Amino acid sequence: MHTNISTWTDIIQQFFPIFTTPGAEIFSRLVSGWVLCTARRTITGILPFADPCFQRAHDAYHRFFPNSHWDINKFWQILTLILVKLFCPTGIITLALDDTMFHHSGRKINGAGYWRDAVRSTKKSIVYAWGLNLVVLTLQIQPPWGGEPLGLPINMRLHRKNGDTLIKLAMQMINQIHQWLPERRFLLVADGFYATLAGKKMPQTNLVSRIQRNAKIFDLPPKRRKKIRGRPRKKGKRLANPQKMTSYIHHWHQIEFSQRGKTVKRLVYTCPVIWYWVSHQPVLLVISRDPLGKERDDFLFTTDLTMTAAEVLECYNDRWAIEDTFKNTKQFLGGQQPQTYKGQGPERAAALSLCLYSMVWLWYLRQKSRARTFWVQPWYRHKTTPSFADALCCLRRELWTERIKYMFGDSAVHDKKFEFLMEALASAA
Numbered sequence: 001m002h003t004n005i006s007t008w009t010d011i012i013q014q015f016f017p018i019f020t021t022p023g024a025e026i027f028s029r030l031v032s033g034w035v036l037c038t039a040r041r042t043i044t045g046i047l048p049f050a051d052p053c054f055q056r057a058h059d060a061y062h063r064f065f066p067n068s069h070w071d072i073n074k075f076w077q078i079l080t081l082i083l084v085k086l087f088c089p090t091g092i093i094t095l096a097l098d099d100t101m102f103h104h105s106g107r108k109i110n111g112a113g114y115w116r117d118a119v120r121s122t123k124k125s126i127v128y129a130w131g132l133n134l135v136v137l138t139l140q141i142q143p144p145w146g147g148e149p150l151g152l153p154i155n156m157r158l159h160r161k162n163g164d165t166l167i168k169l170a171m172q173m174i175n176q177i178h179q180w181l182p183e184r185r186f187l188l189v190a191d192g193f194y195a196t197l198a199g200k201k202m203p204q205t206n207l208v209s210r211i212q213r214n215a216k217i218f219d220l221p222p223k224r225r226k227k228i229r230g231r232p233r234k235k236g237k238r239l240a241n242p243q244k245m246t247s248y249i250h251h252w253h254q255i256e257f258s259q260r261g262k263t264v265k266r267l268v269y270t271c272p273v274i275w276y277w278v279s280h281q282p283v284l285l286v287i288s289r290d291p292l293g294k295e296r297d298d299f300l301f302t303t304d305l306t307m308t309a310a311e312v313l314e315c316y317n318d319r320w321a322i323e324d325t326f327k328n329t330k331q332f333l334g335g336q337q338p339q340t341y342k343g344q345g346p347e348r349a350a351a352l353s354l355c356l357y358s359m360v361w362l363w364y365l366r367q368k369s370r371a372r373t374f375w376v377q378p379w380y381r382h383k384t385t386p387s388f389a390d391a392l393c394c395l396r397r398e399l400w401t402e403r404i405k406y407m408f409g410d411s412a413v414h415d416k417k418f419e420f421l422m423e424a425l426a427s428a429a
Contacts, residue, residue, distance in 0.1 A: 002230070005082065008363055008399065014082060018074045020220040023296060026056070026064050031356060034333070035392065041334030041353075046150055065352075077180050078306035079355055080154040083240070084363065086363055087141040093181070094140040094315065096151050096322040097170055097190040099159065102336045102350050103131040109341050113161045131336070133159040135169045136324050139358075140189070143365065145385045147261030151321035152362055153329075153354035155204040158347045164195070171200055178203045187304070189319045196305050199279035206304035208315050211275065213243040213299055218274040218359065230339070235274045235354055242299040245269075246287060254291065257310040259317045267291050268309040275301070286312045324354070329357045357388070364391035375427075 005011055012031060017026040033050025034041060043062050050061065084093060100114055112132055120127040135158075138151035155177060157169035164172070174188065174197075185204045192210035211217075219236030240248065252267035267289040272282045284305050288298040302312050309335065328334040336354030340346055364372060364386075374390035376383050 005086070005362070005366055007394065008026050009361055011285045014334075015075060017076055018070050018078070020069065022060070023064070023068050024069060026060055026068075026098065027070075030061060030064060031352070031359070032399060034353075034356060035360070036332075036396055041337040042339045044339075045337075052157055064342075066343035072315045072344075072348055072351050073176070075351070075355065076176075077156050079358060080180055083139050083141075083152055083154060083358065084184070085282060086362070086366075088139070092185050092187050094187045094189065094318075095154075095174075095177070096138045096140050096319050097135070097173075097194055097320075098322050098326075099135045099166055100326045101129060102330070103129055103132050104346070105130070106339075106341060110343060111160055111346050112173050131344055133355075134350055134353060134354075135159055135166055136322070136326075137173045138322060138325055140318060144369070146386050148324075149318050151325040152361055153325060154358070156351050156354055158350070160195060164225045167196060167200075170194060170197060171202070174202050174205055175306065177229060178205070181218065188313040189315055191319070196278055198275070198281075199303070202221055208300065208302045208304075208307075208312055210316075210322060211242060211283075211299045211301040214241045216277060216284065217241065218273060218276055220272055224237065230307060233286060234280055235276050237276075242285065242287060243297070246289070246297055249287070252289065253309070254314075255310045259314065259383045260320060264402070265291055266313065268313070270309050272305055273301075279294055279303070284312070288313055324388075325354075325357060328354050332389055332392055333360075333418055361388070361396055363395055367394070393426045 005014065009028075012028050015027065019027055029050040033046045033048075036049040038049075039045035039048045043065075044058075047058055047061055069096055101117060103111055106345060109132075109351075112130060114128045114130055115133045117127045117129040117418045120129075134156055137155040140151055140152045142148045142149050155173040157164075158170060159166055160348065170190075174186075177186070185206075186202075187200070187206050187208065188197070189208045195209040195211060198207050198209070199325065217239050219239055221233040221236050224232045239245065244250075246269075252269055254265060254267055256263055256265050258264075269287045269289075271285055272283045273279065275283055281303070282305060283301045283303055284307065286300045286302070286309050288300065290297075298313075300312055300316055307315075333353050333356055335350060338345075338349035338353075340349050371384060371394070372391075373394065374383075374386040375393075
């Protein structure tokens with residue numbers, strides 16, 4: 001696999017082997033048109049930017065998602081191997097897991113259903129919405145400018161009504177990543193819903209997640225004495241639940257750690273326990289308290305008993321990058337907008353929008369530092385790091401420059417009229 005991936009064409013060509021020759025051409029035009037599109041990201045909206053001269057029939061683009069012959073799992077595999085080789089060549093690979101909903105309209109969308117909308121729901125009222133429920137696995141990488149990490153999607157599953165549960169789908173993705181990278185070790189970060197993964201057999205993978213405040217936890221089993229009949233004990237005496245335990249803790253340790261790029265102080269208490277309902281193996285309980293008393297106590301755990309409290313807290317707080325991934329994919333790439341209804345169309349379109357998020361960041365990070373420019377607006381003078389919108393704007397500027405050169409010659413890109421046009425198009429979304 002090539003490591004000299006610096007241009008947008010180089011990235012796109014890495015995926016050509018999974019397509020037929022006509023399919024590779026359509027894919028190449030479609031993803032570039034998706035990036036340049038200033039309208040809604042329906043196939044009809046993308047088409048004028050993907051194929052402005054209409055060299056191919058428009059129905060070939062409409063058939064690309066539901067009917068064309070290509071495997072989305074092979075697409076994910078190629079993308080994963082590229083990202084890991086470039087950004088995580090050695091050491092433990094940190095992954096983040098979560099589910100999100102892609103809203104859609106229309107009753108005949110394959111795989112869609114009514115699901116709880118986590119954004120609009122509250123403790124008092126649950127809001128349901130119609131759309132696709134997606135389980136997404138992201139690769140957490142540290143950008144060269146520091147601060148909050150980036151969550152790059154490397155796998156996805158569609159959760160269907162009466163199908164595999166979210167936990168089973170998560171296990172399928174984790175096992176698949178292990179098959180692609182059998183010699184690597186992984187650290188998976190997920191919210192409390194996926195805490196039960198601690199009791200599953202995940203090859204070479206440790207978990208960091210939340211533990212329930214009222215969880216039934218036990219001390220480690222005592223050492224077995226010799227000449228004692230019967231099976232060995234699997235757990236020790238019952239302990240107070242994590243929330244009650246805080247009232248008995250008198251020796252807190254103050255630590256400092258990086259919380260999404262900012263150094264914060266916390267009081268922590270750690271101890272190995274058995275969360276018997278989830279796993280019969282020991283986990284490290286980490287209780288975090290705000291020394292100023294402004295925030296509620298936090299209760300986390302990890303299956304890696306060698307981790308420190310600072311590492312657990314930093315790792316779990318960095319999980320927020322996956323929420324930014326969902327927001328940016330929906331807001332700037334229109335991941336919910338493709339109107340494809342039949343067959344594999346809805347699932348493939350959602351997967352490609354998430355893949356495109358990783359591809360845009362891959363292209364941006366492979367540029368030289370002086371080329372990674374971004375605008376600082378008058379109302380945001382203290383901005384020092386680029387956002388995904390900046391990376392997308394930079395890529396659009398590059399693609400529009402190439403098109404203008406092709407249509408009008410090299411001299412056109414130095415014309416001030418075209419410079420103004422390119423900046424306007426690059427910022428348009």
